[in-house]
Amino acid sequence: MIGADADCFGPGGFNGPALAWAAYDSALCVSLCLGLLTLFREAVTRSSRLSAELAADSYGVYILHVPLVVAMQYCLTDRGLFPAAAWVTTSVFALSAAFLLAAALRRLPGFRRVL
Template identity: 70%
Template sequence: MAVLFGVGADAPCFGSGGLNAPAALWAVCESALCVSLCVGLLTLFREAVTGGGRVSRELAADSYAVYIVHLPLVVTLQYYLSGRGLSAAAAWTAVSGAVVPAAFLLAAGLRRLPGFRRVL
């Protein structure tokens, strides 16, 4: 990823797609970033967040259900906002601000339905 920041995302070594070396390099960089963030964030929270109150235990219990329900919520809201003329940062802020609480509320509600608690 240091190469990406050093040369910029529009450099010729990062392709926009297709079956070629620049596109493969871009795919490898994205995959490495994704895996690194997942492992790094899990490790960070395991080491730094050791306590747990009632709210954090409830949110942790809802996390798998949030993982499942967040994608339809994100896609729906992004589709709704697509023709509104928002900048990328504004759309991201709106979607993140709305979907994170909505996903946790929906997950908490689903987990309280009979049969869902064992699955979610």
């Protein structure tokens, strides 16, 4: 069986399979976060004006991206897109909008200190 109904997901609740899945999922997330941070720290050593601007906008993007992603997913509901197409569309538009909005908000008086 494939997908969310697969046996490896477990039924949830307070049992062994649910504990194993939660431990695996947590370990995977922490490992990916640490691994990607280390990879980019070691591999990407040069800086540009664009990368400095994107880095300055990153906290604003962190705050703004969730509502933008939810709004984009809501707009794409029942459009007949394949899940991968909906994911790509949401990723491109919501991420672009989050960076543009964060950059615009940082230029307003008072927001630079917060964002």
